[in-house]
Amino acid sequence: MSRETDDLAQLTKTARNKNPAPEEDLEDLALGEDYALNPEYVPMVADALDRGDTERLRDLLSALRPEDVADLMGFLSAKDREELLPHLDPETLGDVLSELDTDIREDILEHLPSATLAKALEEMDSDDAADVVDDLEKDKRAQVLAAMPEVERAAIETTLSYAEESAGRLMQREVVAAPQFWTVGQTIDHLRRESDELPELFFDVYVVDPSYRPVGAAPVSHLLRSKRDTPLAQIMEQVTEIPVDMDQEEVAYIFNKYNLISAPVVEPGGRLVGQITVDDIVGVIQEETEEDILALAGVSDAGRDAGIVGIVRSRLPWLLINLVTEGVAVTVVGAFQAEIAKLVALAILMPIVSSLGGNAGTQALTVAVRAIASRELTPANALRIIGRELAVGLFNGGAVGLMLGLGTWFWWRDMRLSIVVALAVIANLFVAALAGILAPIVLDRLGRDPAVSSSVVVTFMTDFFGFLALLGIAALILL
Amino acid sequence: MSRETDDLAQLTKTARNKNPAPEEDLEDLALGEDYALNPEYVPMVADALDRGDTERLRDLLSALRPEDVADLMGFLSAKDREELLPHLDPETLGDVLSELDTDIREDILEHLPSATLAKALEEMDSDDAADVVDDLEKDKRAQVLAAMPEVERAAIETTLSYAEESAGRLMQREVVAAPQFWTVGQTIDHLRRESDELPELFFDVYVVDPSYRPVGAAPVSHLLRSKRDTPLAQIMEQVTEIPVDMDQEEVAYIFNKYNLISAPVVEPGGRLVGQITVDDIVGVIQEETEEDILALAGVSDAGRDAGIVGIVRSRLPWLLINLVTEGVAVTVVGAFQAEIAKLVALAILMPIVSSLGGNAGTQALTVAVRAIASRELTPANALRIIGRELAVGLFNGGAVGLMLGLGTWFWWRDMRLSIVVALAVIANLFVAALAGILAPIVLDRLGRDPAVSSSVVVTFMTDFFGFLALLGIAALILL
Numbered sequence: 001m002s003r004e005t006d007d008l009a010q011l012t013k014t015a016r017n018k019n020p021a022p023e024e025d026l027e028d029l030a031l032g033e034d035y036a037l038n039p040e041y042v043p044m045v046a047d048a049l050d051r052g053d054t055e056r057l058r059d060l061l062s063a064l065r066p067e068d069v070a071d072l073m074g075f076l077s078a079k080d081r082e083e084l085l086p087h088l089d090p091e092t093l094g095d096v097l098s099e100l101d102t103d104i105r106e107d108i109l110e111h112l113p114s115a116t117l118a119k120a121l122e123e124m125d126s127d128d129a130a131d132v133v134d135d136l137e138k139d140k141r142a143q144v145l146a147a148m149p150e151v152e153r154a155a156i157e158t159t160l161s162y163a164e165e166s167a168g169r170l171m172q173r174e175v176v177a178a179p180q181f182w183t184v185g186q187t188i189d190h191l192r193r194e195s196d197e198l199p200e201l202f203f204d205v206y207v208v209d210p211s212y213r214p215v216g217a218a219p220v221s222h223l224l225r226s227k228r229d230t231p232l233a234q235i236m237e238q239v240t241e242i243p244v245d246m247d248q249e250e251v252a253y254i255f256n257k258y259n260l261i262s263a264p265v266v267e268p269g270g271r272l273v274g275q276i277t278v279d280d281i282v283g284v285i286q287e288e289t290e291e292d293i294l295a296l297a298g299v300s301d302a303g304r305d306a307g308i309v310g311i312v313r314s315r316l317p318w319l320l321i322n323l324v325t326e327g328v329a330v331t332v333v334g335a336f337q338a339e340i341a342k343l344v345a346l347a348i349l350m351p352i353v354s355s356l357g358g359n360a361g362t363q364a365l366t367v368a369v370r371a372i373a374s375r376e377l378t379p380a381n382a383l384r385i386i387g388r389e390l391a392v393g394l395f396n397g398g399a400v401g402l403m404l405g406l407g408t409w410f411w412w413r414d415m416r417l418s419i420v421v422a423l424a425v426i427a428n429l430f431v432a433a434l435a436g437i438l439a440p441i442v443l444d445r446l447g448r449d450p451a452v453s454s455s456v457v458v459t460f461m462t463d464f465f466g467f468l469a470l471l472g473i474a475a476l477i478l479l
Numbered sequence: 480m481s482r483e484t485d486d487l488a489q490l491t492k493t494a495r496n497k498n499p500a501p502e503e504d505l506e507d508l509a510l511g512e513d514y515a516l517n518p519e520y521v522p523m524v525a526d527a528l529d530r531g532d533t534e535r536l537r538d539l540l541s542a543l544r545p546e547d548v549a550d551l552m553g554f555l556s557a558k559d560r561e562e563l564l565p566h567l568d569p570e571t572l573g574d575v576l577s578e579l580d581t582d583i584r585e586d587i588l589e590h591l592p593s594a595t596l597a598k599a600l601e602e603m604d605s606d607d608a609a610d611v612v613d614d615l616e617k618d619k620r621a622q623v624l625a626a627m628p629e630v631e632r633a634a635i636e637t638t639l640s641y642a643e644e645s646a647g648r649l650m651q652r653e654v655v656a657a658p659q660f661w662t663v664g665q666t667i668d669h670l671r672r673e674s675d676e677l678p679e680l681f682f683d684v685y686v687v688d689p690s691y692r693p694v695g696a697a698p699v700s701h702l703l704r705s706k707r708d709t710p711l712a713q714i715m716e717q718v719t720e721i722p723v724d725m726d727q728e729e730v731a732y733i734f735n736k737y738n739l740i741s742a743p744v745v746e747p748g749g750r751l752v753g754q755i756t757v758d759d760i761v762g763v764i765q766e767e768t769e770e771d772i773l774a775l776a777g778v779s780d781a782g783r784d785a786g787i788v789g790i791v792r793s794r795l796p797w798l799l800i801n802l803v804t805e806g807v808a809v810t811v812v813g814a815f816q817a818e819i820a821k822l823v824a825l826a827i828l829m830p831i832v833s834s835l836g837g838n839a840g841t842q843a844l845t846v847a848v849r850a851i852a853s854r855e856l857t858p859a860n861a862l863r864i865i866g867r868e869l870a871v872g873l874f875n876g877g878a879v880g881l882m883l884g885l886g887t888w889f890w891w892r893d894m895r896l897s898i899v900v901a902l903a904v905i906a907n908l909f910v911a912a913l914a915g916i917l918a919p920i921v922l923d924r925l926g927r928d929p930a931v932s933s934s935v936v937v938t939f940m941t942d943f944f945g946f947l948a949l950l951g952i953a954a955l956i957l958l
Contacts, residue, residue: 258544297844358837366778
């Protein structure tokens, strides 16, 4: 053992010597301790680009992994980005392209010669390559595909034939399958023989029947530790088949629920056509929750590099909708102009009542949207959850109404005004609970995305009823 | 080949016959096409529990995977849940416990005998078991740990010694490591010999130096397809080491950025102490974005089964804060009572101006919070992004201000009032942009979670300045 240790120390030393010292330093400099790109690294690259210092640039880039280069692209100006591209080899370029934000990628794709792009696509997995091709404009797409070898082109075209955001788009077509009657030893021998044809990484060998339908999966770690004469059928586990046309949100739900690492994708007849791995799913989960967060805030979608026009386009429509609904809501105020002129305190209390309603409604709404997304709110428990929200609305309304009533009395020493405002808060927080829970449920039943327009509905309801409750009750009791 | 196919058909047939027909039907009934638990299945289980029909219950449960049982628990009443527990074997119980929502789990843990719980914990991975033990009350924790074998207890105690939400809590202590000088063949032989000691699933064999520091990782799929005499050093890939005290949010960022499947966790000295796999990360990502969504809506945190008291506790504090900030904001309205009494149109336009500001602020804020979380907004580009937000605020303010000005003119035919309201909207949407982008950036620099209190700040600012802009400009120009 001591001798082996010496050998090993020797090996380690040799390995270290392979990297000359300056490059090591760049690696330390490139990333912060948290593996985020170091902000100081960006001007260093920009500077090397400006000076046309190819050697320095090569050193700077070689300290980065493709994911870091993609990050770097996000911080460079469009001009610098364009100048950087020729310095990436096809494999790195492919990896960088699959990591880039959509908007930056679209910009880069426009400037990339078709031949260069075709070479990079050949190096990519079929799903990632199809993603890129999908972003190309029609003419360029035809040019690029024409410049690719037949096999890779066909793979991309098949992938693109599936609906967007479906399992077919997400899957990679490269899978490892073995017949049920093989042993562990036969399978390993087969893998060694076909080494060049296999996917870069795989986690399961799918066990298939004679019609190429998956009947189980043998995790590679089980293959490794089982004796050579063990039949695959003995170590294989249950598989969760993913239909090729399933929506990616459902696929993510299944992966998350069953903690899957990979799953076979099947055609309608049950034939194995590809596999989805959990690393694809991480992206989908982030994409889908991100969409929900932004939709709840009234932002249609805009990447980091959307530019001012893109951002305005993603937000202005919602502000205009807000203008219209708010315009309708304030007609209530218009109807009670005489009352406000008589008692200006109403104009002061009005925004408080509507704001509390808006907040309570947003709370109920957000919880409901997330519960629907994670399938915790279903027809089986909808009634119970609606009841609970209404109870919470009444309780919170009572508590906050009491506080505002006390504050009102403290300020104006008018008991009747205090009662009016307390009642208005209770009524509006009840409406907020009702709208907050019902709007997403109803939109979901109608097949709409509950995150997208629920906020508009709830804000309108709580403003409209907030004004109506305060001014209406005041008109009845006070004036 | 034809003969093999026949054999296989025979095998498949036999396998099918193992499952008697009625159980098959239950499996079809248990889950919807989307793998969510079928709502109709819940009353079937509840009914069997009521009737004390143990056999029926066993059939019903055997059609479910542990994750589905956890789902089922979420839909059953507390009483039914408690009655169901004795029908689960220790292994299933362990799996169910690690899948349950925290609040339901806490409820169940209270009612579970220490001995039963100890048995279930023995069957679980160290990270999942530690999670459960962490939820136990002090006395029960001591009882349960005392009832466990020494090795499992020590593993749980070590895991719990790491900070909450750190890599140490997330990792499993079970890893597969091999010295650098081994060949593929030696490694496989070792795995077969030690088969019983290995983690249930693993994706990488970590290659370590004599001090047990990881120097690389050999993906199992590479081991499988390489010739036996290949040295590990030749097929190993670069590893991304995770320090044991790193926050789980950072770990998730790294996994997501580099599309990792597993990563070695190391002590401060660099020694390998465990591994984190991507399926743990999927949970972390969901948890962290979920926290952000809820925090943005002013919900502190509440699971599905929080009960009315829990929900009130998670929401009422934010409503009370809202009451206070709104109370401060309306002091502006109070200061302009005379103006409102003279021109009631101001009371009608006031909510529109503040609502538009609130919406625009929420848009900017949400985008900023997400950009910070995904490290797309950093000191390197903060100034550029702030500038862009202000430009968007001015542009959107101009557009919406123009529309509202036109509406005002249409309604009141008062050109000066139209100009006042348009200017107020422009000013308030500029303030909204400023507050929306600066609040999260400043909170983040102060080491606070930008999702948690940004909304309060932004809503206050846009209400306060909305009122001030409209009433102040009106006082100056109109009255």
